[in-house]
Amino acid sequence: MRAVIAAAFVAFVLSLLITPLAARLLRALRAGQPIRSLGAATHTGKQGMPTMGGVVFIVATVLAYAVGHGVLATMPATATRSAGVTVTGVVLLGLLVCCGVVGFLDDWIKVRQKNPKGLSKKGKIIGQVLVGGGLGWVALGFPRTVNGYTMTVGSEYLSLVRDIDWLRTGQVFAIVVFVFVIMSMSNAVNLTDGLDGLATGASILVLMAYTMMAFWQYRHWCPDYPASQAGAYCYSTRDPLEIAMVGAAAAGALLGFLWWNTSPARIIMGDTGALGLGGLIGGMAMATRTVLLTPILGALFVIITMSVVLQVISFRTTGRRIFRLSPLHHHFELVGWSEVNIVVRFWLVAGLGVLTALGVFYGAFLQAYG
Template sequence: MLEQSILLTIGVAFLITVVLSPIFIPFLRRLKFGQSIRDEGPKSHQKKSGTPTMGGIMILLSIIVATLIMVNQYAELTYKTFLLLFVTIGFGLLGFLDDFIKVVLKRNLGLTSKQKFLGQVVISIIFYFIARQFEFSTEVTIPGIKDPIDLGWFYVVFLIIWLVGFSNAVNLTDGLDGLVSGTSAIAFGAFAVLAWNAEQFELSIFSVAVVGAVLGFLVFNAHPAKVFMGDTGSLALGGAIATVAVLMKMEFLLVIIGGVFVIETLSVIIQVASFKTTGKRVFKMSPLHHHYELSGWSEWRVVMTFWAVGLLFAMLGIYIEVWI
């Protein structure tokens, strides 16, 4: 019965997104919720200007509905389910505000970095205090090290770094048609397998709900994209995958399974550090996917390559957790 829940959850989430999209995309277009493309980006992206954004709303709705229905039916609704939904919705609302300011108020940069950071920190702190009410452990595990490490009071700082860091990492990765949809489906799929193996079924169902939702979205987000998820989707997905890893006590395994997101973020850090210290750029453009674009790769080739790398990282993460 539980095995059946996985397929049903993916199917329900996928169908919700696929059914909503043909209704929601024209609605976004009528409201003129079109993406503005920054001038400093690749010139080939200018033709994407006006493509409806905020498609992350469909992903969020699909995740919420599928998770609540299927966890209630096949597992048990506990504080972990509600924490997952709280962080996902919270980061999603933050991304929605960012998108709304960009596309409706015509401020191309959206929320300021300080405003966005403050919102992410507040959500992370609330997550910490709710989790501690249920005596959630402040220990973290590191792959290859037998005994967990208790961070004590520093755990709240760790949570902020993890949730804020990975929400922004996924957000940075969202720069090409289908890139985040595919890489997040792979990463959440890996955590679904690990959660199932650890008999944490509510976390497994949530993870496969995300897989179904983003795969349904990918039908309309693959190149050439008919809709973008915007910060509404990318910030929510980043916060969600960090939360799954934290609740499973596989925090540092996320660095491996989410390797594509980590590499994309490092490319930005390296680029900025190099330019500020030497005046030279390491990459033609960051994040890294733009470097390959400007090196002559087609957008679809970059996306497929990053998906393949993401799959390798996911398989490595599962191998390390299950067999080492």
């Protein structure tokens, strides 16, 4: 627990202190965000706002993770708690960093060419597929055996709160599922990142929930149970403490970033942060074995993504738009809601999704002992 708290605290402090410095540097470098002419009129004041702020909390998360391992190094190593870097850490931080790199390329093109379109859709898809496929192979290809349990970061089974025994996909399709989850979440967070603090606050809630679930799995880890309790309700996720530490570090880093990103923002995360966060959230879903729970946990991301999907389908099939503008938060801007009202209310929606998902997760555990 000390390592998890230390990682969260260090990430928060680093992000809180570095973000304003990064904002000044990016402004000096004229790394400003170009605004689409189709956007809401209230966004004209955001023209030129420093972007690529995601670099700050990505770096803060990685450094805080290292500090967390430094704390673990002062404690006796056990099968449950290893002081060394694990494959789980490599996969999760790899998703955060590598998806962030894809987003950085997008932001860089926007800044250099003063074009809000940035990297082409094809380019983004190729980047996400390469990242998801490569790290998906790592997630499934390096098992760890502890006390008779063989575990991998990813899984050949679909999962809700644990692996579902009768929903086995096979290794090849499991990598396909891994890629799909990573792409879906990275694009969903990217679509949500349209108002000051919206994606940041929602991501904090989701990552805190994953941290809680991972730490619960750590406390009820199957390899820790004696053979006499083999039938006990437990979790066979690989390196659950590692998952909790990464989630806590990312949530802490985002909390420090939110101080400067909330309205009126001094810096925005850009695609660098949004794609990186989405990749990490998708990886957390795979690592905690909660893939089918993720649409509930990330309800706000799903709602906003579906608003875009429905808008496109409706316009292409009927020539009519369901919303004044998509994603959904821009529709409410044009209706007349203030940016702060939209963000706070959408945070409430995100919180309801998180609470519902946590209820399902912990309810399954309690039901097993009911």
